[in-house]
Amino acid sequence: MGNKGESNRQLIVKAADQLFYTRGYHQTSFRDISDATGIPRGNFYYYFKTKDDILNAVVEARVEVYGDILKDCEQKSTDPLQRLLCFSNMLSKFEDNLIVAGCPIGTLCSELAKYEADLQEVSRAVFSLMRDWLVKQFAALNYSDADNKAMDMMARMQGITVMASAFGDRDFIHRSLKELQDWINSLRLN
Amino acid sequence: MGNKGESNRQLIVKAADQLFYTRGYHQTSFRDISDATGIPRGNFYYYFKTKDDILNAVVEARVEVYGDILKDCEQKSTDPLQRLLCFSNMLSKFEDNLIVAGCPIGTLCSELAKYEADLQEVSRAVFSLMRDWLVKQFAALNYSDADNKAMDMMARMQGITVMASAFGDRDFIHRSLKELQDWINSLRLN
DNA sequence: GTCTATATGTAGATAGAC
DNA sequence: GTCTATCTACATATAGAC
Numbered sequence: 001m002g003n004k005g006e007s008n009r010q011l012i013v014k015a016a017d018q019l020f021y022t023r024g025y026h027q028t029s030f031r032d033i034s035d036a037t038g039i040p041r042g043n044f045y046y047y048f049k050t051k052d053d054i055l056n057a058v059v060e061a062r063v064e065v066y067g068d069i070l071k072d073c074e075q076k077s078t079d080p081l082q083r084l085l086c087f088s089n090m091l092s093k094f095e096d097n098l099i100v101a102g103c104p105i106g107t108l109c110s111e112l113a114k115y116e117a118d119l120q121e122v123s124r125a126v127f128s129l130m131r132d133w134l135v136k137q138f139a140a141l142n143y144s145d146a147d148n149k150a151m152d153m154m155a156r157m158q159g160i161t162v163m164a165s166a167f168g169d170r171d172f173i174h175r176s177l178k179e180l181q182d183w184i185n186s187l188r189l190n
Numbered sequence: 191m192g193n194k195g196e197s198n199r200q201l202i203v204k205a206a207d208q209l210f211y212t213r214g215y216h217q218t219s220f221r222d223i224s225d226a227t228g229i230p231r232g233n234f235y236y237y238f239k240t241k242d243d244i245l246n247a248v249v250e251a252r253v254e255v256y257g258d259i260l261k262d263c264e265q266k267s268t269d270p271l272q273r274l275l276c277f278s279n280m281l282s283k284f285e286d287n288l289i290v291a292g293c294p295i296g297t298l299c300s301e302l303a304k305y306e307a308d309l310q311e312v313s314r315a316v317f318s319l320m321r322d323w324l325v326k327q328f329a330a331l332n333y334s335d336a337d338n339k340a341m342d343m344m345a346r347m348q349g350i351t352v353m354a355s356a357f358g359d360r361d362f363i364h365r366s367l368k369e370l371q372d373w374i375n376s377l378r379l380n
Numbered sequence: 381g382t383c384t385a386t387a388t389g390t391a392g393a394t395a396g397a398c
Numbered sequence: 399g400t401c402t403a404t405c406t407a408c409a410t411a412t413a414g415a416c
Contacts, residue, residue: 042384166299
């Protein structure tokens with residue numbers, strides 16, 4: 001009794017994840033996902049009742065993936081400041097994708113914020129995950145306004161990706177990441 | 191010979207502008223625009239050949255509108271620093287809209303960046319307008335890296351709107367705007 | 381579980397009467 | 399210039415054979 005079904009389900013989620021990112025949620029059709037996976041359109045409804053259900057599964061998968069990234073940053077150092085630097089390095093690590101399609105999380109939230117409150121709440125989950133994690137790091141640095149710092153850092157990174165994507169400007173990412181990391185390093189003394 | 195035709199055209203552009211903002215470009219149908227204006231769908235093709243042409247007209251209209259905002263900031267003060275503060279005040283002025291639908295320019299660029307290079311280039315026009323204007327102000331403050339400063343300021347504002355919209359957080363806008371304006375004021379001495 | 385065929389709605393776009 | 403009727407394509411979703 002294998003996991004063939006589960007495997008197909010995972011294939012769909014994986015392809016949808018990528019397509020929702022590179023084309024947007026509404027601009028991704030079942031046909032697109034079918035083409036990417038080789039799985040017939042009609043088959044999707046065996047695994048998911050609606051397209052929105054696929055979105056839910058994609059967000060769950062992303063929570064998993066970004067949770068792993070955060071865990072990785074935790075394992076590489078016990079120093080909160082080093083962990084923040086590790087987090088900020090996502091800008092460099094995913095640079096190629098950020099330039100062409102922006103931040104997967106930010107652009108999804110922006111798309112779904114537009115008069116689709118239910119879906120937007122779903123998409124916000126990954127942001128919340130990161131925010132909570134960042135709060136922990138800033139709290140460990142003895143900042144009483146840890147949540148403010150977390151929001152500030154996320155806003156900075158989002159702003160960088162929006163502008164870098166709008167102008168296709170890799171150098172802007174490099175320079176901004178450096179400045180962001182200077183800012184992080186300046187938080188040591190508290 | 192009246193301007194009745196022109197007036198209808200303007201009605202379409204105005205409604206499309208609003209809908210592209212609150213619902214997104216792809217999520218806005220001719221039916222939506224028809225419902226908003228009372229103008230029959232088939233009639234649109236008398237004024238525009240394609241939906242993309244409507245987008246072009248909308249972006250042109252926005253260039254006009256934001257150009258006026260920039261002119262207004264110029265007229266209110268000859269001091270570049272005051273002008274920058276005036277520009278930043280858009281975050282407060284448009285707060286209600288930013289919370290529910292993000293930045294009209296940023297979200298359009300993000301949406302159209304997704305594998306639609308032609309459309310993205312069109313949408314970038316308003317960003318370019320602002321960027322050039324900001325460069326002038328920073329240059330007037332004797333910054334040799336005026337373009338970097340302009341990009342930094344726009345990135346900050348974009349990041350603020352993305353996070354405020356994602357979390358529906360008005361207070362974050364208020365606090366961030368204050369910090370942004372502190373930053374602007376700190377640029378006096380150069 | 382997997383697939384084809386199809387239902388139903390709506391998208392952008394066109395034709396042609398008035 | 400304005401409007402209705404309609405075309406073609408494709409969207410999500412369903413039915414039912416295998």
